[in-house]
Amino acid sequence: MATLLRGEVRAILQPAGHAQYQGAYYPPGVPFKEVRRGPFDGKADIAVRPDADGELPRHMTFGGGRVVYEYDGRDKTGRAVYRYSPVLSPSHREVMRGVAEVYAEHARVKEGQ
Template sequence: MPTLMSGEMPCALQAAGPEQYTGAYRPKGVPLHEVRRGPYDGTRAAVLLTNGEPPQQLSFQGGRFVYVLDTVLNGKATYRYAPKLCPLHRELMDAVAEAYAEHRITKGNR
């Protein structure tokens, strides 16, 4: 964890919870844990406070990946991956579905 500056709060990025993944695109054959997984899960960093509060959303790579504020406990913010808000989610899930399908075919040929 970097040294915190004035106006910063520690934060952690985590996988989507039910509120974030319910209703998100999930192709047939793709396990739920793949839908919940975000590219920055497990990252610990600091967020810049606005008006004394952490921002409601964090976006990465030009808005392609979005995390939403879940909780603030003991002065630490937790953000969860928000697949429904990510423009790349459908494309990523289709690629994951393709990988699972290829694995099933390969596994069946042994």
């Protein structure tokens, strides 16, 4: 677990909710669960620092800004919940193309059995 500095709040990264995945690129043949999944989901050793006005940052980015998580309130334990945002993540379309290729390959292998 991350050591909290004064004012910091523990955070957790989660898969996209409805607000985050609405309108996201969704290739044919890929299960919907893959569209919602972000590369850092479940990561809980994160802390965020509120802005000067006391609000938590709206977005958290990774990979040079290519992966975006969006603030979605707090959980029962008081942690800040950030959900993967495929719509705001520049890498999402590229990743989904790769996922679609893997699913297509598995389907071809399965047909050949």
